[in-house]
Amino acid sequence: xxxxxxxxxxxxxxxxxxxxxxxxxxxxxxxxxxxxxxxxxxxxxxxxxxxxxxxxxxxxxxxxxxxxxxxxxxxxxxxxxxxxxxxxxxxxxxxxxxxxxxxxxxxxxxxxxxxxxxxxxxxxxxxxxxxxxxxxxxxxxxxxx
Ligand code: RTP
Ligand code: MG
Numbered sequence: 001x002x003x004x005x006x007x008x009x010x011x012x013x014x015x016x017x018x019x020x021x022x023x024x025x026x027x028x029x030x031x032x033x034x035x036x037x038x039x040x041x042x043x044x045x046x047x048x049x050x051x052x053x054x055x056x057x058x059x060x061x062x063x064x065x066x067x068x069x070x071x072x073x074x075x076x077x078x079x080x081x082x083x084x085x086x087x088x089x090x091x092x093x094x095x096x097x098x099x100x101x102x103x104x105x106x107x108x109x110x111x112x113x114x115x116x117x118x119x120x121x122x123x124x125x126x127x128x129x130x131x132x133x134x135x136x137x138x139x140x141x142x143x144x145x
Contacts, residue, residue: 010040010081011088012137014126017075020044024112025078028125031094031108037084041142044076054140067120079141088134091127098123 013032015025033039047055052069059065082091096107100123103110109123116122128134138145 008038008083009085009087009131009134010083010138011091011128011134012126012141013080013082013091014141015078015080016072016122016124016126017077018071018116018122019112019124020076020078022112024124027112028078028108029080032080032082032091035090035094037082037087037090039080040083041079041081041145043079043142045079046075047072047077049073051140055137064120071118071120071122081138081142081145088128088131092129095123095125095127100124 013028015028019025019028029039029042049069052072053060056065056068056072059068084090094108096103096109098109099115099121100109100113101115103113103123105111108125113122113124128137
């Protein structure tokens with residue numbers, strides 16, 4: 001190993017309550033590992049309103065904000081730190097488009113998700129959208145890391 005190698009790139013993945021409820025946690029972890037990324041930390045938890053308000057701070061004030069927080073508190077969430085070069089954009093590619101109806105086949109949302117006619121789109125997973133978001137979100141969900 002190169003002693004000059006930078007700290008490995010990390011992203012925060014959440015399997016949202018719809019994914020856990022539908023029994024898709026294993027399938028989603030399988031896809032992350034099959035792509036070649038490493039699972040660095042995994043925790044099943046019921047997120048508090050405080051954590052979710054911080055996590056989704058950029059969406060505060062939007063019409064879907066409170067329904068989104070309520071949905072995220074509707075059941076357990078699987079929080080995951082995945083690691084590997086390019087994992088931030090790489091996991092966003094694995095996840096697919098936000099709207100599961102439009103997400104391409106081959107992606108998590110495209111293969112496993114659909115529109116259920118709910119107030120807020122249920123799209124199975126969250127993935128950090130930049131390395132800066134990833135480090136902020138990892139400290140929020142895994143303060144010990
Ligand atoms: P995520 O953060 O969950 O990975 O999803 P994303 O980047 O693809 O989508 P983003 O724009 O960050 O929105 C965060 C989550 O809010 C819900 N949402 N609902 N119009 C709507 O009903 C709407 N827009 C966004 C989704 O759960 C989305 O993933
Ligand atoms: Mg986002």
